[in-house]
Amino acid sequence: MTAHVPARPGLLASVATLDEMRTALAVGVDILDLKNPSEGALGAWAPQALVEAVAVWRAAGAPGNLSATVGDHPLEPDLLRTAAERTAATGVPLVKIGFALGDTTALPAVLDALRPFARETRLIAVLFADQAPDLAAVPLFAAADFHGVMLDTADKAAGGLLAHLPVETLARFVAAARAEGLLTGLAGSLKVADIAPLAALRPHYLGFRGALCAEGRTSALDPLRLAAVRDTLAGRILA
Numbered sequence: 001m002t003a004h005v006p007a008r009p010g011l012l013a014s015v016a017t018l019d020e021m022r023t024a025l026a027v028g029v030d031i032l033d034l035k036n037p038s039e040g041a042l043g044a045w046a047p048q049a050l051v052e053a054v055a056v057w058r059a060a061g062a063p064g065n066l067s068a069t070v071g072d073h074p075l076e077p078d079l080l081r082t083a084a085e086r087t088a089a090t091g092v093p094l095v096k097i098g099f100a101l102g103d104t105t106a107l108p109a110v111l112d113a114l115r116p117f118a119r120e121t122r123l124i125a126v127l128f129a130d131q132a133p134d135l136a137a138v139p140l141f142a143a144a145d146f147h148g149v150m151l152d153t154a155d156k157a158a159g160g161l162l163a164h165l166p167v168e169t170l171a172r173f174v175a176a177a178r179a180e181g182l183l184t185g186l187a188g189s190l191k192v193a194d195i196a197p198l199a200a201l202r203p204h205y206l207g208f209r210g211a212l213c214a215e216g217r218t219s220a221l222d223p224l225r226l227a228a229v230r231d232t233l234a235g236r237i238l239a
């Protein structure tokens with residue numbers, strides 16, 4: 001199955017609080033991503049806060065889509081499955097799971113543990129561009145019934161996505177994911193100037209946090225910066 005190729009990528013915006021979530025809903029984003037940046041690349045919200053966020057999103061008419069990260073965990077089957085189940089139980093429709101550097105021989109066992117769950121919940125695999133990701137693993141996620149796959153960076157102090165992987169490699173990643181019918185995203189300290197070269201690869205979405213904040217990704221979301229990224233992605237202003 002080949003996935004739909006979007007004319008322009010959508011905007012995934014990571015938000016750290018319910019207030020930021022309301023701001024992002026007002027500005028308008030395609031995927032509202034519930035993440036706690038002060039707890040790592042894939043820092044998780046507390047379950048009760050996720051339940052409240054789902055209620056806020058539904059009350060707003062459930063625009064676009066809603067994702068949440070499960071936290072930064074090692075590649076351990078039970079641990080990842082438990083974290084994914086805990087997140088999905090809150091009602092969040094898209095659950096993002098990081099596949100961190102480590103014992104890659106553990107990947108088959110992790111996917112076996114997640115496969116039954118992936119049939120009930122839309123799971124997004126997050127690979128890290130700064131950890132020499134094995135892009136040949138993309139078909140394995142599709143075979144495990146994942147809904148999507150994205151690239152991000154784990155070490156936010158070590159440069160953005162394009163500092164770690166050349167455009168040609170990113171193009172191969174997007175094409176491989178699309179060929180498997182997976183929702184495909186790119187992220188990792190992206191700046192407004194990265195939008196044009198990455199949009200040309202036609203992923204389904206580009207993900208942002210740091211560029212949306214005045215003083216780094218753990219500071220507050222700035223609605224003006226968010227609107228500028230939204231408008232650049234939509235082609236209303238040039239990068």
Ligand SMILES: O=C[C@H](O)COP(=O)(O)O
Pocket residue numbers: 012014033035152153156187188189190207208209210211217
């Ligand atoms: O999922 C997207 C990330 O939250 C991106 O965060 P970042 O732009 O700070 O790397």
